[in-house]
Amino acid sequence: MVKAVCGDAHTSWAADHAVFQADGAVAAHADLIAESLGHGSAYTDRLLTLALAGMGDLRALPALQRVADDNRLPSDRPRARILAVLPAAELLPVVLPVLRQNPEQHDSTTALLELLALWGPASEPAVSEMIRFLGTADTYDALRVLGRIGPPAAAAADRLAAYATGRDPGARRPHTRVAAWAHWKVTGDPTLALDVCGTAVRSGTASHGLPFLADLGPLAAAHADAVRRLMESPGAWTRTYAAHAYWRITGDPGPAIPVLLAEADPAWAGDPAMPVREAVRILGKIGAPAVSAAPLLRRILAQEERLSRPWRGVRILADQAYVRTLTEALEGIDGK
Structure with a gap:
């Protein structure tokens, strides 16, 4: 497929995007991709440029400059x-x-x-x-x-x-x-951050403040009780962010793990409106105390098709990102 796209053969939109999204899987063809830049259509050239850039290959830089000059950066x-x-x-x-x-x-x-x-x-x-x-x-x-x-x-x-x-x-x-x-x-x-984000938590407009309290960690100890109450929020994102913040603030993963496990839906189709991937990532950050999540994460990772909902033409990228999240979470839980 790489040779067909680089050779400017008649390829489908799906084939072109598969090469662009394949990331490290086409690393063996980096030389061919680099040599092909500037010789195909502007459309194919842009996708090949991004493919080469995704490998961290500096040979993509001149082509990226051309893409920028044409106002066609991602x-x-x-x-x-x-x-x-x-x-x-x-x-x-x-x-x-x-x-x-x-x-x-x-x-x-x-x-x-x-x-x-x-x-x-x-x-x-x-x-x-x-x-x-x-x-x-x-x-x-x-x-x-x-x-x-x-x-x-x-x-x-x-x-x-x-x-x-x-x-x-x-x-x-x-x-x-x-x-x-x-x-x-x-x-x-941290004075302003604790005041502003803590006020948001207490006022019920918490979802945008919770990640920042999580980053503050133990500095936000005065807000731990309010954060814990939000782990029972009707909103999935608020529950997830509250579980993360509570663990980061208190160091106690016990109350957070069941909340996060409930969001790690094995039937998730990839809808970005759901916090599934974020919940998986946080479980990995918690590490060994989240060992009860490992069987579920392994089962999801082993599925032949994890994401069934294409989103903005980047389905392969989304699946790769989810695989990385699952793999890194399991490594964190296993202590690797």
Whole structure:
């Protein structure tokens, strides 16, 4: 299949996307893919570029520059995550010029912000661009990137405090929580994060605050009881995030494991509206105390077809990601 796509033979949309999504499975053909870049249709060339980038192969960089010049960088988060395996220092010169343009002109903005968040502190050269994104439709993602960058984003500390407290006229309710968390990650001072996210938990608008309390861990001990009550919420995502936060805050996985096991549905079709994969990931983080989950996770992993619902043309990518999550969770539980 790789040879057919690289040879610009008449291949189907499914065949082209299978090569792009196959990730490490086509690593043996990296030389052929690299040699084929720039010789096929723009459509096929873009998919082959992403396939090569997904291997961490720096030979994808010139082609990625061409893709960026044509305003055709990935426009969704799953494809952006493919690029995250490339070194930030090598790819930032491609990404930053795109971010410096009017974000409304680019469908790729959300994907690129996801990429910067995944790179974390290595995205420091993008701090000024992230500050400029505050007040746009991408404010939430820009705040998240600044938090992931951490102390190197100290220049944004005052703006983060303004968003966390609602003083900034562009601040919305979801912005306050992520901004407060980002302020802690940038400054090392947890006061705002504990106040804002703790208030969200007590007010019943908790789902956006729980992951940040989980990150704060034992620092959020004063909110442990409120978090535990939310493990009985009618919302699946809230129950999952509450279980995670309670374990991270208290160090006690006992109450969390049954909640997470209940969400690890073996019949899950891949619908991103359900927290199944997140529950599996957290069980793996808990490790050996979650040994009761191991038989279920192994049974899911052994299924011939785990995900039956294609989503935005990235079904193989979604299945690969789920396999990695299941495998890593079992390794965590088994102590590997």
